[in-house]
Amino acid sequence: MARPALDPLAGAGPAGGPLAGAGPAGGLGAGAETLEGAARAEAVLGRLQLLVTRKLDGLLQGDYVGLLPGPGSEAGESREYRAGDDVRRMDWPVTARTTLPHVRRTVADRELETWLAVDLSASLEFGTAHWLKSDLVIAAATAMAHLTVRGGNRIGAVVGTGSGVPKKTRKKDAQPEHPPVFRLPARPGRKEAQGLLRSIARTHIRPGRADLGELIDMLNRPPRRRGVACVISDFMAPVEGWERPLRKLRVRHDVLAIEVVDPRELELPDVGVLALADPETGELHEVQTSDAKLRSRYADAAAEQRGAIARALRSAGAAHLRLRTDTDWLLDMVRFVAAQRHARTRGTTR
Template sequence: MARAAAVTGPGSGRAEAVLSRLYLTVTRKLDGLLQGDYVGLLPGPGSEAGESTEYRPGDDVRRMDWPVTARTTVPHVRRSVADRELETWIAVDLSASLDFGTARCLKRDLAISAAAAMIHLTARGGNRVGAVIGTGDPVSGGAITRLPARTGRKEAHGLLRAIALTESRPGRSDLGALIDRLNRPPRRRGVAVVISDFMAPPAQWGRPLRKLAVRHDVLAVEVVDPRELELPDVGVLTVADPETGALHEVQTSDLRLRRRYAEAAAAGRAAIAHTVRGAGAAQLRLRTDSDWLLDMVRFVAGQRHARTRGVARPAPAPRPESEAR
């Protein structure tokens, strides 16, 4: 089972070793489990003409190959070869709420690990990858940092290092503004990935996500800890808000409280999924208590299978929490 590497702060001498080990793990496992040529998590159609295949329900009728259709009397569509010059931009939300985890790692570590996997999948084909990073409330010293898109393995490793060593700031970053930065300046069609716990209200980031999906293939990577979905029965529990530092005592022995908490959490996650799907984006949920690399491999393999068959399908819905555990 792949465990997200715990990346320490900017002043730690272990940071470089941890990052190198993380990148090596991602490289070995993804290259071993994903056979074939991948230009990213959501490879888009390119401009080079490929072979013709028989039409299937859901294929784009604008790609009908009329000469082959006339010769065979069977509808055919012309496939296209994936663009080798794919450009991927990653928005990484490093709000203080990601400095939380009760399972194998912090949500922050899982977010960085997911970024490492996506950087590897994009950069290994000679494509360009860049990032924007949100680090808390601007009033409390947070900011949005832009790292330009570049090609090359050395540049990709430097990009991951810059993301991992970015220090979180108090408060919550504006997820809507972070996503909107992927639209400025306007870029040619590519892939946009948003990594966050999506704890901000969907009304804040739903419209920027829809706007982003008009031009790009968008993937929303949702990072979740099991304690955000249900409370354990451990008596009186003191919890701290990582964004404000406020402390609260919760009586977890109260069955009705735990039930209301689980129902509210399920409703919140359903609202996130509804907003992401409504924007036309794909969704990948990664949990701190599961094998995140295996979940990512399943997602990429599913995307490739759907595109190979030429059937437009939505991304698979997140598994029920009982099955995920």
């Protein structure tokens, strides 16, 4: 379904969207090969950073600003033990004194290294509501950078996209492209974070699917000190391909999984015969959406798929944030952060 082109600087609410119109198809990567596309990406990023600063500053204040405050080495207060707590942090003196099991909290380290695994497969160049899924990927990366880059923290990324056209069929005078998976080194400072976001926004989304398991596994190599790892994807790849690398990543890092979803991936509208194109393979399919049984089977299959993704993320120990193209993603993010902070402080003794 096509979306009308809009001015990328017009409107910051769900109806206008700060990301609309960035490229011929509305996505940031679609026009990145031209100067016009780069200029639009720059304008959209500027608008995004202003929007994130205005809406998140003041709401998420504290000693450490971030989606997932990382554990530190400095001892903090004790609180009662809850199922799932790390037994290595048991506070035995307080436990003996109160006769109730307690764990020692730690103060978040001031300097934190955050890594993003950004999936820009062709399936993300899709959207039927206020923006494309690829737009939400860039928005989520921008919010993560804004929330974690302060205080000398470093942020880096690994970005994956489709393999695209084979090299043998490319023109000799074609512009060089990023490989299907590439790394952007972690550096401190806002200027470096903005450069990282520009590189992500200008990534040309090519046909095919990035190997999500390989993308996540790149965050495990080489081994890094404990920090925060954020995986941004629609997680449409087979679960068995990325669940194990995610479990391995969770052993050493706090992991946040941001799932990007479009409402048409959950249910089909009754619009008669609908022509669909697979963005990764180019295959065309015609679907009779007037068939109520077909729509019901589609919704059931979609619910089962999303349920399997949620179970895999929960089993891996990752925090799970779902962003939809038809809702206010900033509000969803604020609610998620508030819930995370409430869960971390619940049961704290004073």
